[in-house]
Amino acid sequence: MVERVLGIILPVFSVIVLGYFYARRVKPDMAWVNRINMDVLAPALIFTALANKDFDLAANDVLILGAIGVVAGSGLLAWPFARLLHEDPRTFVPPMMFNNCGNMGLPLAALAFGQAGLSAMVALFTVSNLLHFTVGVHIVNRHAAFWPIFRNPMVIATFVGFAFAILHPPMPDWLMLAIKLTGDAMIPLMLISLGARMATVTWGGWNLGVIGALVCPLTGIAMAALLSPMLRLDPMQSSLLILFGCLPPAVLNFMVAEQYNQEPAKVASIVLIGNIASIVFVPLGLGIALH
Template sequence: MLERILGIILPVFLIVALGYVYAWRIKPDMTMVNRISMNVLAPALIFSALAGKDFDVTQSQLLMLGSVAVVLGSGLLAWPVAKLLKADVRTFVPPMMFNNCGNMGLPLAVLAYGAAGFSPMVALFTISNLLQFTLGVWIINHHARFINLLRNPMVIATVLGFAFALWHPPIPEWLAVAIKMVGDALIPMMLLSLGVRLFEVRWDDWQLGLVGGIVCPLTGMAVAALFSWAVEMDQMQHGLLLLFGCLPPAVLNFMVAEQFRQEPAKVASIVLIGNVLSLVFVPLGLALALH
């Protein structure tokens, strides 16, 4: 079991470490790379996975419902923790709800379950993103305008992907291959970008970051385990939901906090320390998922 877990997590952390070292040596400007990843590569991956033959939307309904439960449940459990710490709920709660399903969850799902685990994890990734761009933004700013959400390439790709998954219109083979090739570039690019971003974040407010880095995976795994116990799921779906629950806070939380000026330095510390602590919690989540 230990050898299998190491075989799953080491490639992921090595690529993140490569991005960190590259940032230390070169100090690259990742603005354009991140923009391409979010506006081109991610939509291509989402559409390719959801519209592909390997994804069955009816069989994944419980899993997607489970992801909603994990996101909402983690937020509800984190709320009193924020009050106890006397931290701003708008700063602390969203990073507990929205985890690193893209950067870390997708490659871990592929390494743990092969191609069969990829499309379901993409579905969890899309559900989490939709909730972050709606509920997550609303928590931070009640007056945010959601019209821009409809213009988001990932949202458009999600709608189209689920439409193709439900009605199965034909896609030319050459077009499907081209979209898949573009989408396949996302995973290594996101891992490298995560390493670069972790280098740029400072260790200020480490106490809040430490608490957040522990609360996020613990609440996620607790809600995932409770949902799996309450609802009958197959072994792979159970494992994927636990894997989803154990992930650290997403880097996107920092970007959203920066956009709305919601204590971005504190959110950055939560993200940084949470991802460092994933060295402990991801193997734990994998052990439970593969048990």
């Protein structure tokens, strides 16, 4: 079991470390890389995963419902922690709700469960992103406009991908392969981007970061463990939901906090320390999932 867990997590963390040291040495401008990831590669991966013949929307609808429950439940559990710590819930709660299911969850699911696991995790990734761009942004800024989400390429790819999953319209094999090749580039590039981003954030407010690093995976695992039997998930779906729950805060939380000036330094600390702590919590969650 230990060898299997290490065989899954070591490739992922190795690429993250590569991105970290590359950014420390070269100090590249990652803005255009992140833009390509968000506007081109991620939509391609989302579409191919959802439109893939291996993805059964009807078989994964309860799993998607479970992911929504993990996100919402983690937020409800995190809210009293924010009050207890005398921190603004708009700063502390979103990073506890929205985890790194893109950068870290996708490669872990692919290595642990193959193409079927990757397709299911992509569905959870898209749902989490939809919630982040709507509910998450509204928590941070109640006056944020809702309609721009429908111009987001990942959101468009999500709706088109779900339409293909339901209707199964014909598509030339060469076109699907071209889109798949584009999407396959996202996972390694996102891992490198995650490492590079961790090289630029600061340790300010490290005490809040440590608390967040504990609260995020523990509430996620607790909600996943609670919901799995309630929703009667099969063993693979339960494993994926546990893996989803144990992931650290998403880097996107920092970007949203920075955009709306919601204590971005504190959010950066939560994200940085949370992703460092994932060295402990991801193997723990993966061990529970595989067991």
